[in-house]
Structure formats: structure tokens, C-alpha cells
Amino acid sequence: MNNSLLIVLIASGVAYGTPLLYAALGELLAERSGVLNLGVEGMMLVGAVMGFWTVQRLHTNTGVALAAAILVAGLMGALMASIHAFLVITLRASQIVSGLALTIFAGAVGLSSYLGNDLNLADSPAAHTFNAVFPKSMQGWPIIGPIVFGQNVLVYISWGCVVGIWLYLSRTRPGLNVRAVGESPAAADTMGINVTRYRYTHTLVGGAFAGVAGASITLAITPQWVDGITGGAGWIAIALVIFAFWRPELCLVGAYFFGALQALAPQLQARDINLGPTVLWTNALPYVMTIVVLVIVSSGTARSRLGAPAALGNAYIREER
Amino acid sequence: MDAPAVSMRGVTKRFPGVVANDSVDFEAAPGEVHALLGENGAGKTTLSHILTGLYRPDEGQIALYGEPVEFNSPREAIDAGVGMVHQHFRLVSRFTVAENLVLGDRRGAGRNFRIDPGAIATQVRELGERYSLAVDPRARIWQLSVGEQQRVEILKALYQEARILILDEPTAVLTPDEADTLFVTVRKMAEEGRTVIFISHKLHEVMAVSDRVTVLRAGKALATVRTADATPESLAELMVGREIVVVTREGHVNPESAPVLEVEDLWADGDRGTVAVKGVSLTLRSGEIAAVAGVAGNGQRELAEAIAGLRPCAKGVVRVKGKAVHNGDARAAFQAGIGYVPEDRLGTGLSPTLSIAMNLSLKSFRRESLGPFLRLHAMRDKAADAIRTFGIKASGPEQETDELSGGNLQKVVISREFSAHPNVLIAASPTRGLDVAAVEQVHSYLLDAAEEGAGVLLISEDLDEILALNDRVLVMYEGTLTEADDRSSVAEIGLRMAGETPS
Numbered sequence: 001m002n003n004s005l006l007i008v009l010i011a012s013g014v015a016y017g018t019p020l021l022y023a024a025l026g027e028l029l030a031e032r033s034g035v036l037n038l039g040v041e042g043m044m045l046v047g048a049v050m051g052f053w054t055v056q057r058l059h060t061n062t063g064v065a066l067a068a069a070i071l072v073a074g075l076m077g078a079l080m081a082s083i084h085a086f087l088v089i090t091l092r093a094s095q096i097v098s099g100l101a102l103t104i105f106a107g108a109v110g111l112s113s114y115l116g117n118d119l120n121l122a123d124s125p126a127a128h129t130f131n132a133v134f135p136k137s138m139q140g141w142p143i144i145g146p147i148v149f150g151q152n153v154l155v156y157i158s159w160g161c162v163v164g165i166w167l168y169l170s171r172t173r174p175g176l177n178v179r180a181v182g183e184s185p186a187a188a189d190t191m192g193i194n195v196t197r198y199r200y201t202h203t204l205v206g207g208a209f210a211g212v213a214g215a216s217i218t219l220a221i222t223p224q225w226v227d228g229i230t231g232g233a234g235w236i237a238i239a240l241v242i243f244a245f246w247r248p249e250l251c252l253v254g255a256y257f258f259g260a261l262q263a264l265a266p267q268l269q270a271r272d273i274n275l276g277p278t279v280l281w282t283n284a285l286p287y288v289m290t291i292v293v294l295v296i297v298s299s300g301t302a303r304s305r306l307g308a309p310a311a312l313g314n315a316y317i318r319e320e321r
Numbered sequence: 322m323d324a325p326a327v328s329m330r331g332v333t334k335r336f337p338g339v340v341a342n343d344s345v346d347f348e349a350a351p352g353e354v355h356a357l358l359g360e361n362g363a364g365k366t367t368l369s370h371i372l373t374g375l376y377r378p379d380e381g382q383i384a385l386y387g388e389p390v391e392f393n394s395p396r397e398a399i400d401a402g403v404g405m406v407h408q409h410f411r412l413v414s415r416f417t418v419a420e421n422l423v424l425g426d427r428r429g430a431g432r433n434f435r436i437d438p439g440a441i442a443t444q445v446r447e448l449g450e451r452y453s454l455a456v457d458p459r460a461r462i463w464q465l466s467v468g469e470q471q472r473v474e475i476l477k478a479l480y481q482e483a484r485i486l487i488l489d490e491p492t493a494v495l496t497p498d499e500a501d502t503l504f505v506t507v508r509k510m511a512e513e514g515r516t517v518i519f520i521s522h523k524l525h526e527v528m529a530v531s532d533r534v535t536v537l538r539a540g541k542a543l544a545t546v547r548t549a550d551a552t553p554e555s556l557a558e559l560m561v562g563r564e565i566v567v568v569t570r571e572g573h574v575n576p577e578s579a580p581v582l583e584v585e586d587l588w589a590d591g592d593r594g595t596v597a598v599k600g601v602s603l604t605l606r607s608g609e610i611a612a613v614a615g616v617a618g619n620g621q622r623e624l625a626e627a628i629a630g631l632r633p634c635a636k637g638v639v640r641v642k643g644k645a646v647h648n649g650d651a652r653a654a655f656q657a658g659i660g661y662v663p664e665d666r667l668g669t670g671l672s673p674t675l676s677i678a679m680n681l682s683l684k685s686f687r688r689e690s691l692g693p694f695l696r697l698h699a700m701r702d703k704a705a706d707a708i709r710t711f712g713i714k715a716s717g718p719e720q721e722t723d724e725l726s727g728g729n730l731q732k733v734v735i736s737r738e739f740s741a742h743p744n745v746l747i748a749a750s751p752t753r754g755l756d757v758a759a760v761e762q763v764h765s766y767l768l769d770a771a772e773e774g775a776g777v778l779l780i781s782e783d784l785d786e787i788l789a790l791n792d793r794v795l796v797m798y799e800g801t802l803t804e805a806d807d808r809s810s811v812a813e814i815g816l817r818m819a820g821e822t823p824s
Contacts, residue, residue, distance in 0.1 A: 171435055171436055172434055172435060172436060173423075173434055173435075173436055174434075175436075176420060176423070176424060176436060177424065177425065179413075179416070180413050180416065180424050180425075183413045183414070183415050183416070184411070184412070184413045184414070186411055187411040187412055187413050187421075187424070188413075188424065188425065189395065190373075190375070190395050190405070190407070190411045191395070191396075191399070191411075191424045191425030191426075192394060192395050192396025192397075192399055192400075192425045193424070193425045301592075301594075305594075310414070310415065318375070
């Protein structure tokens with residue numbers, strides 16, 4: 001029963017969806033503070049390469065190496081995000097242009113490729129990887145075995161993050177403040193909330209999430225480094241935030257749905273089921289998503305109908321004459 | 322005598338090119354309603370922004386209850402007990418009333434890391450009952466009327482235990498009835514020992530609500546007088562610096578004159594996809610000024626845009642002199658003789674980076690050009706003429722319009738619309754933000770247009786303006802237009818603005 005197509009699809013949807021989920025949660029935090037960061041793909045790729053580099057070079061036991069890799073990937077993601085934050089918050093540059101520039105600068109055939117090639121990371125498997133934490137016997141339990149107990153630790157942490165971010169945004173004072181900053185920075189400012197600080201913090205934390213998302217690909221899903229390994233996952237993550245109406249719990253559902261879509265083609269092939277060129281459209285998905293994202297973020301009406309934070313994409317200038 | 326609640330000494334604030342406040346002295350006592358009176362641009366708002374920590378003064382000292390203070394941020398002013406209700410509300414429209422109140426709060430329930438919506442709601446309800454400012458704490462701001470939103474703003478200040486409360490032109494968005502309720506709340510707050518600083522340029526309000534008045538003109542504080550010793554005339558003279566001639570219109574339209582504009586069952590959508598204009602019909606005769614009153618956001622802008630062809634009508638016909646105008650076609654509309662002075666003069670009315678000459682020819686260059694070439698000389702001459710006849714203060718026809726002041730911008734728009742000798746002139750809030758002198762001029766231009774036989778549709782939120790200029794008063798409320806039976810009864814117009822039909 002655990003080998004039925006549905007169970008396998010859900011289980012691998014959870015696995016493949018996890019990088020999407022981390023990236024989407026990070027983008028959600030930034031966007032809730034009013035900062036649109038289209039550089040997710042770039043930040044993920046830098047996180048992917050630096051996380052991988054850490055496990056290859058750090059000769060300690062698996063746990064320490066992996067923890068260090070996640071830390072490094074997160075820091076690198078935040079570092080990349082700080083470029084965007086400085087440009088759009090302090091210098092008030094266009095968020096769309098700056099985000100695209102970040103993806104081009106850091107992404108495939110950019111900084112991440114340079115780092116990967118310069119550090120000779122290609123052509124070798126990861127020295128340490130994230131594996132399932134629960135014993136084989138538990139993974140064999142019907143239905144919940146593969147779906148719930150067959151996952152690595154990053155998956156369980158991501159569940160914690162979803163709950164944590166949901167509570168943070170809906171139940172805490174800083175959460176209320178960040179929502180106010182994203183909805184109406186002028187109102188937040190008059191109430192004495194430091195708009196700049198909230199935007200910087202959430203953009204940077206969002207970048208760290210994207211970095212971790214990248215490392216979760218190179219250390220858990222395809223434990224190796226190749227150029228452009230994220231394959232457009234960053235764009236899917238941005239689209240996810242939109243389709244999840246900026247709510248973390250819906251990000252989880254969406255991420256697993258897109259994860260399952262990725263797993264669909266190989267699973268169908270393995271079962272000799274021919275549904276025509278499925279691969280074609282699952283592979284085309286990131287490109288379609290890129291277009292969808294760019295159309296939606298450039299159309300003010302579409303954004304406000306979907307319930308985007310009202311000040312998303314706008315720099316805040318305290319009203320001066 | 323106790324130390325004054327607010328004492329500002331020699332406060333000066335300069336912005337590039339302007340001195341917004343020039344060595345202003347201002348004092349307000351505890352338990353006092355102190356009006357700050359002045360024209361637009363006199364420096365009232367700047368002064369209040371200095372008191373609330375949004376701006377830092379270049380010179381001068383501020384003391385609250387005798388203690389010198391220096392605010393580096395709005396937060397510090399709030400902590401010192403200064404609250405402000407801004408002219409444009411600073412509310413998060415997707416938040417609930419309660420969430421807006423605890424936002425940034427450091428004293429009450431919002432101080433905790435965890436937020437408990439239930440406890441906040443109770444607190445809000447109690448405050449609302451005490452000051453008769455009833456609002457549902459769980460309602461979201463976008464669901465509330467403008468008057469209710471203002472109550473939330475006042476509650477917000479009270480919730481933060483503001484002892485000094487600044488109201489910036491609070492009645493601009495209210496119906497006359499709502500304004501009266503506001504005055505009751507203001508008096509109540511003053512009786513409790515709070516200081517209320519009431520910013521306004523409307524004399525009758527200042528007379529009605531304040532204990533003392535400080536008059537500002539061109540950034541300087543001219544005088545502080547007790548309201549009881551002042552008359553509206555004496556205050557007006559202080560404010561403007563000379564006597565003002567109030568333009569009034571004696572209705573003398575020939576009821577037999579031909580209708581120039583007929584609108585039949587017009588429906589139009591608003592920007593957010595909601596229906597903004599719901600079946601409006603109206604007839605405008607040659608030489609008539611019909612004034613449309615109403616609180617902003619009841620579909621007036623959409624109606625004007627639909628008639629001017631800037632917004633497609635979902636249903637309905639617009640006829641000029643009996644001929645139907647093509648729906649949603651701005652060029653067809655102005656070729657039919659509809660002149661439009663839009664609310665947003667710099668964005669919709671003019672192209673800010675083009676010269677005055679170019680802007681004046683925006684609607685006529687097709688007729689006046691030589692094939693594909695513009696006659697630049699003729700355009701410049703025409704602009705020079707307009708600058709002279711309309712008294713536009715500009716360096717010349719080549720000056721870019723975004724360098725002009727509000728009044729001069731409006732004159733450019735009006736002179737363009739006038740030079741086409743329109744059959745119908747739609748003027749949407751034509752005097753908003755203008756100083757008294759410019760208002761006078763704009764009003765006389767509108768009268769001239771009617772004199773020349775145009776039908777004028779004046780849309781305004783300023784009741785004084787409407788009462789002065791109308792031949793008929795129409796009231797717009799939630800997309801429908803009704804006609805006031807008695808064109809000079811403020812009470813009736815006020816009721817209709819609030820959506821009630823007087824019996």
C-alpha cells in the first residue's frame with residue numbers, strides 16, 4: 001500500500017516541496033514587511049553552493065557538518081539579501097529591478113557558478129547528507145510511515161517554522177508591527193514603529209531562509225552540486241507566496257503540491273504509465289511561474305485583489321516637502 | 322497660574338525654498354481648546370508636525386507643562402502625551418480597530434509580546450463608551466465610514482493617554498451632523514483637562530468650538546485672541562491680511578434655456594471594481610451652475626470622469642446639446658465641448674514635465690498644427706496671452722508646470738479649458754488646497770463661464786463654496802444623485818450627504 005502512486009507522490013511531494021517551503025516562508029516574511037525580493041533564485045543558488053562547500057571542506061562528524069552548512073547557507077542568503085535591502089530600503093531603488101538584478105548577479109552563470117567552479121565542487125557527491133531520522137520500521141507503517149516518518153530533519157524543522165511564523169504574525173506584537181509596516185508604513189511610523197529596521201530585519205531573515213532552501217537541495221534532495229541546481233525553484237516559491245495569499249499555512253500546502261508535481265513525471269515513468277509529454281510541462285513550470293510572478297507583481301490591481309500587503313513594492317519616504 | 326500644557330518659543334522650520342514656520346510662538350493651557358487658524362500653506366500642519374516629532378525644528382524651544390522637550394521621533398512625542406489626528410488618517414485599513422489601537426503601544430495590552438485580541442476589545446469598548454465614540458473594536462477599518470475612521474483615530478490618541486491632542490482639519494471629511502458630534506467630544510476632552518489643538522481654516526468652526534485662537538499667516542504667528550472677543554470678520558482679516566470679498570451668485574437662469582448636458586441613467590465602475598455611480602440622471606442648462614455636494618468617495622470623481630469620457634460607462638448615455646457622446650472616449654467628449662477641470666490637477670489635469678505652452682495646447686494641437694509639425698511660435702504666443710489674462714505667476718511660456726504653485730497650476734488648467742469655449746464645464750474640487758485669493762479668482766472664472774453660456778457642474782466638498790455659487794444643489798451619496806429642494810438649507814444638504822431623505 002505504501003508503494004501506491006498516491007502515497008509515493010505525497011511522500012516525495014513533502015520531500016521535494018521542502019526547499020520551496022523554506023524559500024516561500026522567507027519571501028513571505030520579507031513581503032509582509034513590504035519588501036518584494038525577486039532575488040530568491042539567486043539567494044538559493046548561493047546558499048546551495050556555500051552549504052555544499054561547507055560539508056565538503058569541514059571534516060567533522062555528520063551532525064556538526066550539516067548544522068554548520070545550514071548556518072553558512074543561511075548567512076550567505078542573508079548577505080545576498082542585504083544587498084537588496086540596502087538598495088531598496090535605504091536607496092529606495094525599484095524593488096522589481098533590484099530583485100531581478102540580484103537573481104542575475106548571484107544566480108546561475110553568475111556568482112554561484114563562479115563559486116562552485118572556483119571551489120571545485122562539481123563532480124563529487126556530498127560528503128554528508130540529510131537522511132530520514134526515524135528507524136526503518138516506523139517508515140514502514142501504513143500511510144503515515146513514508147509521509148510523516150520517512151523525512152529528514154529539515155522537513156520537521158520546516159513544520160516548526162510554519163507554525164512559528166503563523167503564530168508570530170497573528171499573535172505577537174512584533175508580528176503585528178511587521179504587518180502594519182507592510183500595509184501602511186506611514187501609519188506604522190506615526191505609531192513610533194521603526195519602518196526601516198523592520199524591513200531590514202525581515203528582508204535579511206527572508207534571505208537566510210532562501211539560503212537554507214538552496215542548501216536543502218544540495219544536501220538532501222540531489223546531494224551534489226551542478227550549476228543552476230535550483231532550476232527555477234525560487235520563482236515557484238515567489239509564485240507560491242502569491243497563491244498562498246501571504247499565509248504561511250497555505251504556503252505549506254502549495255509547496256507540497258508543487259513538490260508532488262515535480263515527482264509526478266519520474267513516478268509515472270517508473271510505472272510505465274504514459275500520459276504524453278508530462279515532463280514537458282512540469283519542466284516548463286518554473287518558466288511559466290516566472291511570467292506569472294512578473295505579471296502579477298507589476299499589476300497593482302491584481303495584487304490588491306489577491307490581498308497583497310498594501311505597501312508591497314513601495315519604498316517608504318516620510319512625507320516631507 | 323499653572324505652566325502651559327504646550328509652549329513653543331521661536332520655532333522656525335525651513336524647507337528648501339520656503340520658511341514654513343518663522344519664529345512662531347504658541348501657547349496652549351491645560352483644559353483648553355485652542356484653534357490654530359490659517360490659510361493653506363500658512364504653516365499650521367508643519368507646526369503640528371514639529372510638536373508630534375515628525376519634523377525637527379531648525380530653531381526654537383518646546384516645553385510641555387513647563388518641562389523642555391526635544392522630540393527625535395513620533396514615538397517620543399507619543400510617550401510625552403502628544404497625540405495627533407492627521408488630516409489623512411494614518412490607519413492600517415486591513416487591521417481591526419483594536420489592532421490599530423495597540424499598534425506600537427508600550428503601555429497597555431499591546432506591551433506584551435503576545436497579543437490577546439479579546440482583552441484589547443474590552444478596553445476599546447470602555448473607552449468608546451466614555452467618550453461617546455462608539456465603534457466596534459473587531460470591525461476592520463475599510464468597513465468603516467470616514468466619520469467612524471476618525472473616531473478610531475481619536476480613540477487611538479486617547480488609548481495612548483494623550484494629554485495634548487492635535488486635530489488637523491478634522492471636519493474636512495465629515496458631514497455637518499458628524500462635525501457637531503465631534504465638537505461635543507472635543508469639549509468633553511477639554512473638560513477632563515486635556516488640551517485640544519484644533520487646526521482649521523473654517524471660521525465658523527473655530528468660533529463654535531475653541532476657547533482661544535492663534536492665527537498663522539505665511540509661517541508667522543500673528544496673534545492669539547480669546548474666541549469670545551473675536552468676530553468671524555476680524556479673524557478673516559487677520560488670516561488673509563485684507564478684507565475678503567465673498568463671491569455669491571444670485572440664481573438667474575432662464576428655465577427656458579436649452580439643456581447643454583443631459584445624462585441619462587449613467588452607471589460606472591470605480592477603480593476597485595465596485596459600482597461607483599449608480600444610475601445618475603441629470604440635465605444642465607446653458608448658463609447654469611449645478612453644484613454637487615457630498616462627502617469624498619461617494620462616486621463624484623467617477624461621475625465626473627465618466628462624463629468627461631475618461632471612464633467607460635457601464636450603462637447610460639451622455640448627450641451634449643442633444644447629441645450622444647461616444648462612451649469612454651475622452652477626445653470625443655472634449656470635441657463635443659465638455660471641459661474638465663479634474664480634482665488631481667498635476668496628475669490628470671496637466672503633464673508636469675511639459676512647459677506651460679505645451680500643456681495649454683494639449684487639447685487643441687491637432688487643429689492648430691501644420692501637418693505633423695507643431696506651430697511652436699503660435700503655441701508660445703497663446704501661452705503668453707494666457708499668462709497675462711489669467712495672471713499666472715510663471716517665468717514664461719517655457720516654464721515646466723511642476724514648478725508652479727497650486728493656484729497657478731489651476732489657472733493653467735482653467736485657461737486651457739476656457740479657451741476651448743466649452744458647452745459644459747465640469748470642475749471637480751477646483752479650489753482644494755488653494756489660498757483665499759486664488760479661490761476668489763477660480764470662483765469668478767466659473768461665474769464667467771456660466772455667464773458665457775456654458776453649463777457648469779461644480780463638484781465640491783466645501784459647503785461654503787457650494788452655497789455661494791450654485792443655481793441648484795445636487796447631493797451625491799453612495800453613487801446616487803438627489804436634488805436638494807431648498808438650495809440654501811445646510812441642514813437639508815447635510816442630511817442628504819449622510820444618506821437620509823429629509824421628510
